Amino acid sequence: MAAGLAAALSAQGHSSEGLNRAVIFIGPPGAGKGTQAKEVARHYGVPHLSTGDMFREHVSRGTPLGRQAKPLMDSGALVPDSIVLGMVEERIARPDCARGFVLDGFPRTEPQAEGLAALLEKRGFRDPVVVHFVVDDGLLLRRLTGRRVCKVGGENYNIYDRPPKVPGRCDNDGGELLQRPDDREEVVAPRLQAYERQTFPLIAYYRAHGVLQDVDATGPVDDVARRVMEVLRKAR
């Protein structure tokens, strides 16, 4: 994580207070919500939940849900909402979620949001706080397509925002800087468009329920962290 982020968060000075809410992070790829979700969870001492981790756990334990999900995942098919919601239900029933949790990358659709609302009500949670990371499309494209990774040491660069001293070479070890196939513009642009198409109804749903909090996710990680914490404090 960024060096100053922990300091920025602890400077808010309320890590001893519980979250006591479900917090949902929604944002496009490249908006940095994964980093923020992890840090917010650590700050409040609550779990950071991702459905990817839940899937992996159920599959490795060989639970009934895992056994249902595995062939679907292996064949690249969509895992039905009933299975995803079953995993979320089981996960948030565990004691470590009693004081709240941060959901990262779930729900993705309006039906999932409705399913989650029922689960939260069942567990006695209030309405969730939904943090919506707002980033300009052009900026996202720059962040994602500008990424380069050192072949030798794995260091991250961005040819626009954090260029190496010598183009194409790592500052530390001179290693070749490569673009991941997933970061090419012809892959990234359709991904962003698909995200917007899929998320639009979800965002409209949460906005209509009065729980959506837009957060400007441009600028340094620490600044975004401050905005997120401010939103969470006000929502208490």
Ligand SMILES: [Zn+2]
């Ligand atoms: Zn390197």
